[in-house]
Amino acid sequence: MENADIVQLLITQRQHIEKTVRKTVKNPSLADDIVQEVCIKIYKYIKNHGVPSNFVAWLTTVCKNTSTDHLRKLKRNKELLDQLQQEATNPLSSNTFLNPEEEFITKQNIQAVKKMLETLDEETKTILILRQQGLSYNEISEKLAIPLNTVKTKVFRGRKRLISQFKGGLLNEMP
Template sequence: MNEQDIDIVKRCLEGDGNSFEILVTKYKKKIYNIAYRFTGNKDDAMDVTQEVFIKAYNSLNQYDPKYKFSSWILKITTNYCLDQKKRKKVETVELNTELDNRSTTTSAENLYIHKENKAAIAKAIASLPDKYRVLIVLYHNQNLSYNEISETLKLPLTKVKNRLYRGRKMLKEELENVRREETKWTAKKLRY
């Protein structure tokens, strides 16, 4: 699989720019989803994905084949997301808005609970500090290994492990908080 990526990169560098489309098709979903976890909305996620591919293409001659292409492009993605956030200082949009809208249309209770959970976890992830969120998303949502993350983020393995452990604990606490707030809110609503 990775050899193929390298071959495509080589073809691009030899002047066949059209080959790059294969890489776009292969990685667009991964990048789009990571971008969505950072930006919190689909339009921004799309802009980020597009920008990442353009950046990757323009610096293709700096890609070191010693590393996996996926690690390289994910590094561009996470760097870009963190950079954008710093520059714009945009508050991450609460991800539960659109899920909530949809959940009101169904009456099936378990489906509702399921959606509530999804909204709560999205909210919990969004409130994590960037350096922990990036690890949670890459490891648990994008299924990258410790080694791949270490390569992608240029962090030593021990740091990856420690931050992930801490990130998980924080995530658990955030989820607890989100639920506590929601219970309070529902109780208030019921009283009136």
């Protein structure tokens, strides 16, 4: 499909995209950003794969999923910002000062997680580290040049394996 055809298709569907996004996101300026992101996603997809058979249903799903992902990301960032603000305003109430026992346990847990990370294959380990550093699934997929679904699967299975190893290690250490 030609670029001009894709652009024309997006123009004809723009009102539907905006309506769908605004249903999910009540903030107009945020909705405008998401509409733009949705249009870019749709353009790239159609450019590479062509128009899906049930285009309007697919378009609605893309709009809803992109809006939901954006809201989740904002919520995560807001929670982190609130925590940092609380620590800045009242540093004594935060957990930055640990007693020696808590500090020792924390160091042990960090060492245990590092050892468990070494048991994972290199690709899964790299993906988990990049995810922990704050990269999105899409960013990791592009950076490592692997499919998005592979990234999601590796994160899920890698976390699951680390959690089971960590829980198993704790149970083995109990008297």
